Amino acid sequence: MRKSTGNKLSILIIWGSYFLADGAANFTIGLITSSRTSCKFIQRNDLLAFWAPFLLLHLGGPDTIAAFALEDNQLWLRHFLTLIFQVVTSFYLFLETLPSNKLWLPTSLIFLAGVIKYIERTRSLHFASWVTFREALLMEPDPGPEYARLMEVFSSKKLARLPTTISETVDVDIKQSKSAFYSLQPSGERLDDFEVVKYGYHFFKIFRGVIVDFISHNNRTKSRAFFLARNAEDALRVLEVELNFIYEILYTKFIVVHSCRGYFSRFLTFASVLVSLGIFFFRDCKNGLDNFHIRVTYTLLLGALSFEVIALFNLIFSDWTIASINKENTNPRVWTILEKYLKFRTSKWSKCRDDSGKERVTPVLLRRWSESVAGFNLITYCLKKLPKKSHEENDQLCLGIYKKTTHLLHHARKYCLEYVVEPLGAQDFLDELKYAPKKPLRKDLWEFIFEELRRKSKEADQPENIKKISSARGAYVLEEYCKKQLEGEVVLLETLKTEYIENVTFDESLLLWHIATELCYHGSEVDQDKKAQPDEVDHKFISKHVSDYMLYLLVMKPTMMSAVAGIGKIRYRDTCAEAKRFFHNKGLGPNNIGKDACENLLDVNTVVKPVQVKGDHRSKSVLFDACMLAKELQKLEEKKWEVISKVWMEMLSYASNHCRPDAHAQQLSTGGQLINLVWLLMAHFGLAEQFVFTIAGAGRAKVIVER
Structure with missing residues (x-):
């Protein structure tokens, strides 16, 4: 299970x-x-x-x-x-x-x-x-060609005044491995269930080194072309099988x-x-x-x-x-049984209740991972954490009983939190149960992630490009929009890139964009009633979904974000404290919806930056800085959600790429996460940071003496 x-x-x-x-x-x-x-x-x-x-x-x-x-x-x-x-x-x-x-x-x-x-x-x-x-x-030690002997020969030929040069050759083994792999690739048609398992096992054998940071450029060459030729659904099925193999070697017999x-x-x-x-x-x-x-x-x-x-x-x-059998050498009856079993186990898609897309509905016992994406929203959490307002009652007796009951419940809750929950460290556990619902993976969300990474993979041919893409956390996509001269809004995009991404840490940027996304989601006047067409990408939904998921990782899965989070937990707590105080002063509470809270936040005058008002205070809250960001994003109008969704995609890929491999492996034992699939897909597309320092195709050098 x-x-x-x-x-x-x-x-x-x-x-x-x-x-x-x-x-x-x-x-x-x-x-x-x-x-x-x-x-x-x-x-x-x-x-x-x-x-x-x-x-x-x-x-x-x-x-x-x-x-x-x-x-x-x-x-x-x-x-x-x-x-x-x-x-x-x-x-x-x-x-x-x-x-x-x-x-x-x-x-x-x-x-x-x-x-x-x-x-x-x-x-x-x-x-x-x-x-x-x-x-x-680890492979057998390879000292390489005898450098000293080669240089001796080269020097002696030079002393003899012979026209001598050193030339690099393409490694024959690399060429053979490339041609052998490409010959194994299926056509561009949809993979059947056996091919999915076969290729999942194949990539598991050559990519299992990612768990311990063992990965080479040869691995990238063998997988990049394969995934570039696949559609999003086939890629997901192969990745699921591959993750299942990784899980089984780490946690099973x-x-x-x-x-x-x-x-x-x-x-x-x-x-x-x-x-x-x-x-x-x-x-x-x-x-x-x-x-x-x-x-x-x-x-x-x-x-x-x-x-x-x-x-x-x-x-x-x-x-x-299944990965070890061959159809030609297998009894037809056995093959038929295995074929029916794989078909029975194939992941299922079904229409969402609101007909907004398709979502995974595979039965629990047939899944290879949880197939769900959790979400955690700061605005909603702060509203629900505030005490409920009592309704006015005409009957004074009922009002007195209500107040006494509320008073007792408040003290009982405070006692439990102070002497039971907090000493056991169970507050985050309870918050996750109550405020971080898990929803099935949406097909359009995965297709958007896959297409974005595939597009960037085509640009990552040189090590410097790989480094730039793998280290981008929102600035790269904003630079692309600046190059397109998006309706003369270059200055605005440069401001977004500089002040809200490059000049802030990753955890601060994540909180800023999360709150700003929520404010735009509820407070947008341009696209409040506008819905994506069936063939269009719903950037608004994707932005909201990934935003809540990234905050869930920051708050509920600190081990996943420990390499990039910095003081994220402190900044999150301070932001929550300021949000609760603001909502309390405005008379908001659990009975209000997120739209009311967002409208009140957007009504705040943010002409002066919060740091100029607060000064050098120990509080790390970014609540009203996020309000400023939301107002800047509103100026993008129709292109707003497209920009926001792609910025969130870069943040997700950045977090997955900079998460420790053992943290990824640990998540597989508790159902797995979407970020694990993104991490593995980036490795297959050659966008992992390890590829920055490797060179492919260089063979052994040889001394050439011309006539």
Whole structure:
């Protein structure tokens, strides 16, 4: 569930279960050990010895979860020591029952299956640990051509006064890899489900290094042409498969299971549990046991068998298996079954309720990520946080009761916040549950993101262009509009670029543009009733959606923005405090809508800059600076939303490009984010910063002596 939903409560339940699992196993093995001599608890120690190996199966866990977070992978050595302790304890309990143990054979089989399961989990944690994963991507050391010897030859030829030059050649290996890859590319038609998985796996193999900052220009060459030839939907499907592979190597056992050794181990564990169940059912080894103990044993055996069946199903119908098969060498019936399964699992689009576009509606269990985009709005949040105004009541008694009840509730809420919520650090958690709703990914939003990045990728042929585009956070698109001489509004665009993007930090710019976008959204007189045509891009919706999403990342996902946020949290809190004070003074509260708040803000006279009024104050609020920005944006009239949407697109790509790779990887364990897809798409389009310092196509040099 956790890779396909970002629901906080679901993740909390999974987190609790994961961390209670090891403790439950340790407690149970201790209970069994201490109860062996207690006749009141059970009459036969051989049954206790039979139960103990089931704890190894339990600790091995299902194939779909080996680690909950990236930090668990770094603790693989601790799991290895726990493995040794549990195996020794279970084996000791088993030895003490010999030679009179009638259940020695099923106990041995369950013990074997449990050890295999636990070893698989420990190995998967080890392979996914940062050091091991990085080491696995390292190639053999390549010292390159002998520079000293080459220069010796060059110098000797020069001394002999021969016409000698050094010429670079195009690397043959690079040419061969390019031609081989281009020959694999499908036509410009829509990719079928098998091609999506195949290409997702192909790009996963060559781009998994982005997780640990291992990426080269050769990777860019192999993917850029492919994604330039695709449409937005096919690109999204391939990226989803690729992210799913990254998730599975970091958090599941699939990296260990999908190998010849893994297939044999899975067959062995399944057969061991099945044979144990058959022996216990058919052989005369239940004599002397009461019905309760028999029921417990059957429950353990059937539970273990159920998990093995589920593991076998996941093994067969996984992207790893589908990526490894070939249609020509596959049985037609098997191919038909897999084809129907992939079609059943294909992501679904459906019309929005207001018929404004299409949105993702894939069932939860069939998703490869959450397929949702969260949003958090500062104006709405500040209004809802204000106390509600009491309505005038004619009945004084009712009014008195209402005031007393309100007073008690206010004190109870204050007590909970002061002594429960804040000490536990749960305020942001509760705010996210209440004020950050998740909405399905809109198709037009993704198409806009894809087309913008594809357009910029075509301009990123030189390292200097890549650097300029990857480091742009709004200024690049405003420069483009300045070059177009947009109706003589060059001075206005230069002001927007200089004062609200270049001369401010990223977190300040994000807050400024978020509030200004909200003010324009509710306070626009030009396009209040204007709606986008079916074939037009709805820049107004995209601006609003991305604006709320970026503030959600800044406030609710600080680890994602830690590299670029600066003092974003402090600036956000100060801005909220000033907004609440302003709304309170204006008599606004939860009963008012955002439009009322925005109109009141736009009515404020902002001829003088706030910094000149406040002076050098410690407050970092940008509320009324954003009002000035909104009034400047209103001057753009018809082009306003197009400009705003493209500025937000640059901010989103800037944040995704400057987010630490481990922060991206961490988000995959809780449903994934839109910013993860943007990050991976930018790498495929060659817009990652790592490409700035690499040169493609340069082969080894050779000394040429002319006649």
